[in-house]
Amino acid sequence: MQAIESVDEVFLLLECGGGEAYFGEPVTVLEHSLQSAWFVRQKGGEDSLVAAALLHDLGHLLHNEGEDVADRGMDTQHEELGAAALTGHLPDVVLDPIRMHVAAKRYLCHANPRYFAALSPASVESLALQGGPMTEQEAAEFLVMAHAKEAVALRHADDAAKVPGLKVPELASYRSLVEQLWN
Numbered sequence: 189m190q191a192i193e194s195v196d197e198v199f200l201l202l203e204c205g206g207g208e209a210y211f212g213e214p215v216t217v218l219e220h221s222l223q224s225a226w227f228v229r230q231k232g233g234e235d236s237l238v239a240a241a242l243l244h245d246l247g248h249l250l251h252n253e254g255e256d257v258a259d260r261g262m263d264t265q266h267e268e269l270g271a272a273a274l275t276g277h278l279p280d281v282v283l284d285p286i287r288m289h290v291a292a293k294r295y296l297c298h299a300n301p302r303y304f305a306a307l308s309p310a311s312v313e314s315l316a317l318q319g320g321p322m323t324e325q326e327a328a329e330f331l332v333m334a335h336a337k338e339a340v341a342l343r344h345a346d347d348a349a350k351v352p353g354l355k356v357p358e359l360a361s362y363r364s365l366v367e368q369l370w371n
């Protein structure tokens with residue numbers, strides 16, 4: 189498992205690897221990450237959730253499975269990869285929403301049929317690999333987990349962050365925010 193040891197490494201990874209297409213969506217991983225962070229901020233989210241949004245898909249940059257991985261029927265568990273790589277450096281209020289952003293999608297598909305109907309085709313494809321919508325029991329267990337609410341808020345920003353060409357603040361503008369949370 190790849191660990192990330194510094195803020196420099198985080199930003200390099202996003203800068204260099206983030207230019208790749210984002211899994212069947214019309215934006216790159218970096219554009220998607222910046223839009224996610226921006227949407228959380230627009231909704232008045234805490235700095236910790238802005239950081240979680242910026243870094244939530246870092247796991248996609250840590251595996252070498254390529255952009256068409258879901259088409260090949262594989263779930264890379266990028267949410268676990270990303271959170272694990274950052275463990276020890278960021279607080280749980282950042283790591284938990286990253287780790288739980290796929291669970292939050294499965295939760296929302298259970299809780300809200302309109303949410304499922306609005307998912308992008310690529311997101312529907314990966315949902316099947318990620319376990320499909322939660323059952324009643326899984327949803328009840330999810331809701332009592334620490335930072336479930338934050339994970340759901342992150343998920344909504346994540347789903348919206350697929351707008352081609354949207355102008356949002358650049359990566360460097362988040363540097364001090366991440367540094368302040370970093371250990």
Ligand SMILES: [Fe+2]
Pocket residue numbers: 220244245346
């Ligand atoms: Fe995402």
